[in-house]
Amino acid sequence: MGVTARCPSRRRLLASDGAGLSVIVWPGSRRTGFLLVHGLSSNARLWDGVSEHLAERGYPVAAVDQRSHGRSDRVEGPFDFATLADDLAAVIDGVFAPETAVVAAGQSLGGNVVVELASQHPRKVAGAAFIDGGFITLSDLFPDWETALAKLSPPSFEGLTPAFLERRLRERHPDWPESGIRGQMANFATAPDGTVRPHLTREHHLVLLRQMWEHHPADDAPLVECPALIVAADDPSPAGAAKRGMVDRFARRLPRGRLILVEADHDLHAQYPGRTAGWLEELAGEASR
Numbered sequence: 237m238g239v240t241a242r243c244p245s246r247r248r249l250l251a252s253d254g255a256g257l258s259v260i261v262w263p264g265s266r267r268t269g270f271l272l273v274h275g276l277s278s279n280a281r282l283w284d285g286v287s288e289h290l291a292e293r294g295y296p297v298a299a300v301d302q303r304s305h306g307r308s309d310r311v312e313g314p315f316d317f318a319t320l321a322d323d324l325a326a327v328i329d330g331v332f333a334p335e336t337a338v339v340a341a342g343q344s345l346g347g348n349v350v351v352e353l354a355s356q357h358p359r360k361v362a363g364a365a366f367i368d369g370g371f372i373t374l375s376d377l378f379p380d381w382e383t384a385l386a387k388l389s390p391p392s393f394e395g396l397t398p399a400f401l402e403r404r405l406r407e408r409h410p411d412w413p414e415s416g417i418r419g420q421m422a423n424f425a426t427a428p429d430g431t432v433r434p435h436l437t438r439e440h441h442l443v444l445l446r447q448m449w450e451h452h453p454a455d456d457a458p459l460v461e462c463p464a465l466i467v468a469a470d471d472p473s474p475a476g477a478a479k480r481g482m483v484d485r486f487a488r489r490l491p492r493g494r495l496i497l498v499e500a501d502h503d504l505h506a507q508y509p510g511r512t513a514g515w516l517e518e519l520a521g522e523a524s525r
Contacts, residue, residue: 244287244297246307249330251323253314257300258307259327262287264296268362268520269336271328272299275344275369275503276444277390277436279306281422282343285415285509286516293517298331300324302346304440306422315443317451321352328360339520341365343505345444348372348453355459363523364464365516367505371466371486374449377478381449390441393424396432409501416506454482457489463522464490467515469504470497 244262251257260280270290272283280299287297301308303315303323328338340361342350347369354364364370378384393401398421405412405420424432434441468483470476487495496515498504505512 242291244291247331249327251303251319251326253319255303255311255323256309257303257323257327259301259331260284260287260299261331262291262295262297264291264294266294266296267336268524269296269298269332269338270516270520271324271331271338271340272297273324273340273342273346273349274299274302274305275342275346276448277305277423277434277441278344278346278503279419279422279435281306282416282419282503282506284419285413286505286513288415289510289513290516293513295517295520296332296336298327300327302349305436307435310435310437310440313443315440315447317349317352317447318356320349321356324349324353325357325360337362337520337523339363339365339516339523341367341505341516342369343367344369344372344502345448348448348451351453351456351460354462354464355456358459358461361462363462363519364460365519366464366466366486367512368467368469368500368502370453371468371482372448373452373454373482374445375452376482378449381446384449385442385445388445390434390438393432393434397430398424398426398432401432409507412507413509415509416503419506420503454486454489457486457493458491460493461491463519464493465515465519466490466493466495467504467512468495468497469500469502 283299347366
């Protein structure tokens with residue numbers, strides 16, 4: 237039987253290099269907890285729906301704004317994956333009790349960071365979940381960095397108002413719950429002129445994109461020794477064949493990995509928070525055995 241979730245709070249923690257990290261913390265009494273990690277140019281609020289479901293079940297939850305994202309400090313670097321994983325290790329130490337078995341879940345870029353966390357800090361992670369991420373190897377999808385840059389550069393939001401942006405989000409994602417829409421809106425601040433600005437600057441977006449281009453998570457997959465779960469948004473079209481190849485290769489290299497394919501958007505945790513929470517709770521059960 238579930239329990240009523242208490243209200244979350246915002247906490248500020250310091251990374252090893254002094255960068256301030258903003259973390260949404262949901263209290264819980266269970267001995268398993270969840271660290272939730274967002275993707276590129278996203279923020280912790282995209283995990284609100286999942287966090288609420290898990291907290292209602294009594295789990296402690298921490299959803300982090302990665303450096304230069306959301307309410308965390310805007311820093312000039314570093315943005316390499318080792319540093320990003322060290323940030324997550326600092327959050328685990330700062331939020332969870334030492335005896336808590338922590339399941340780390342990352343979406344998109346966040347999944348790739350969780351690969352680094354689980355491989356480089358294995359004692360801190362009891363389970364690892366990769367939500368349409370972790371397997372991402374951009375150099376497999378594009379023949380060179382210039383092509384990747386041209387295809388994946390962030391769009392311009394210049395001149396857009398919050399009301400216009402919210403309306404467009406609702407049109408594009410009519411099946412999303414309110415938590416997902418609110419989470420997407422939290423990717424932006426409102427400037428003095430009333431228009432939106434992404435929290436992550438374009439400059440930092442491109443630096444992180446280059447880091448993803450250089451990252452080969454399948455190389456580290458054999459080092460992820462804890463129970464692991466991949467939940468990938470399935471693309472049955474011919475264009476999705478390259479992605480499926482990445483997913484399959486990554487899954488095969490995980491010592492204790494399991495794969496779920498689902499028809500969903502890339503931000504499937506925001507689209508289906510209840511289902512995602514259920515998958516994570518199943519993983520927590522595997523990690524506790």
